[in-house]
Amino acid sequence: MSDSDADASALSETRSPGRVSSLNPNLDPSPPRRRSPDGVDAYVEKIRDGDRAALSRAITLIESTRAEHQATAREILHACLAHRSASIRVGITGVPGVGKSTFIERLGTQLVDEGHRLAVLAIDPSSERTKGSILGDKTRMGALTQREDVFIRPSPTAGSLGGVARKTRETILLCEAAGYDTIFVETVGVGQSETTVHSMVDFFLLLALAGAGDELQGIKRGIVEMADAIAINKADGENKRAAEQAKQEYERALHLFPAPETGWEPPVLTCSARTGEGVSAVWDAVVDFEEQMKAAGHFQEKRSEQARYWMYQTIEHRLKQDFFASDAVQSRIDEIEAKVRDGRLSSFVAAEQLLDAYRRGGRADSASASGSSAQ
Numbered sequence: 001m002s003d004s005d006a007d008a009s010a011l012s013e014t015r016s017p018g019r020v021s022s023l024n025p026n027l028d029p030s031p032p033r034r035r036s037p038d039g040v041d042a043y044v045e046k047i048r049d050g051d052r053a054a055l056s057r058a059i060t061l062i063e064s065t066r067a068e069h070q071a072t073a074r075e076i077l078h079a080c081l082a083h084r085s086a087s088i089r090v091g092i093t094g095v096p097g098v099g100k101s102t103f104i105e106r107l108g109t110q111l112v113d114e115g116h117r118l119a120v121l122a123i124d125p126s127s128e129r130t131k132g133s134i135l136g137d138k139t140r141m142g143a144l145t146q147r148e149d150v151f152i153r154p155s156p157t158a159g160s161l162g163g164v165a166r167k168t169r170e171t172i173l174l175c176e177a178a179g180y181d182t183i184f185v186e187t188v189g190v191g192q193s194e195t196t197v198h199s200m201v202d203f204f205l206l207l208a209l210a211g212a213g214d215e216l217q218g219i220k221r222g223i224v225e226m227a228d229a230i231a232i233n234k235a236d237g238e239n240k241r242a243a244e245q246a247k248q249e250y251e252r253a254l255h256l257f258p259a260p261e262t263g264w265e266p267p268v269l270t271c272s273a274r275t276g277e278g279v280s281a282v283w284d285a286v287v288d289f290e291e292q293m294k295a296a297g298h299f300q301e302k303r304s305e306q307a308r309y310w311m312y313q314t315i316e317h318r319l320k321q322d323f324f325a326s327d328a329v330q331s332r333i334d335e336i337e338a339k340v341r342d343g344r345l346s347s348f349v350a351a352e353q354l355l356d357a358y359r360r361g362g363r364a365d366s367a368s369a370s371g372s373s374a375q
Contacts, residue, residue: 328361
């Protein structure tokens with residue numbers, strides 16, 4: 001047989017024999033279709049039904065930088081607004097090593113046992129070199145992740161300012177639509193993340209350690225002023241005495257700050273996340289705070305002000321995105337930046353030139369769009 005004959009024979013052997021009857025007569029013979037992505041209505045329905053996989057996918061859309069994903073996420077979020085459950089949002093912060101994850105697992109288990117549904121949004125610091133998560137909150141809260149009424153979402157910061165994922169607030173709203181009545185937001189515990197988290201929660205809890213040293217005072221002062229309660233953790237064994245002393249020091253420090261306008265006096269407590277001692281008392285403080293704030297009308301007032309704040313924050317973010325994405329800005333930014341670096345142009349004049357380019361570019365885009373629509 002010649003090479004050409006062999007090739008032809010091989011081709012004839014591999015040619016499709018046509019449709020073959022299935023061994024299973026009930027099997028649909030049509031080729032499988034690719035699964036289309038869930039629509040907005042399907043997402044909302046599944047989220048309302050407590051589908052954690054659908055909730056996770058929706059949060060991934062929120063965190064995505066792709067324009068089509070962001071558009072879908074906005075639709076899902078808007079549709080979910082009317083279905084949010086009543087909740088308490090608690091921010092939990094403290095220096096690394098204070099035991100935040102252990103505390104959350106201990107308190108979270110207790111709350112779930114009492115019938116609550118808990119969502120934990122853990123801000124996970126990311127490696128500056130690899131941008132990967134460092135702490136791995138799901139591994140640090142192993143027992144809690146096994147509970148059916150618990151949803152844990154680590155959010156890598158990827159080096160973002162303050163260590164807070166930009167979409168955490170939207171994630172909170174989705175979790176409330178999924179029926180979670182208790183939302184914990186755990187912060188990295190350093191930098192400006194506390195200020196950002198404080199602007200999206202109802203109650204701000206500071207976990208502290210006894211004998212942490214004066215080197216942390218610069219971090220703690222601003223946080224202490226924001227705290228609605230302070231809990232000295234690891235108050236067990238030989239640390240009990242030191243914890244009581246630290247409690248007195250914090251109480252004295254709080255008396256030096258102006259009294260909150262709400263009339264709430266932040267309590268200072270001691271607890272041990274390891275043994276569970278005092279953890280219930282911390283939650284009692286949260287409940288007391290919620291009842292007092294709602295009775296005085298401060299609870300909803302604070303949430304309304306937070307919603308307003310995040311509207312303006314979103315505007316600033318979108319304007320910044322649009323500015324740097326502008327063709328007019330991109331065409332001049334390297335040249336102007338080089339002049340600033342060389343000292344030929346001041347930073348302020350350079351900024352005005354780029355802003356002027358952005359504004360003129362925006363008018364040109366509008367005129368172009370108007371002309372094309374007229375045609």
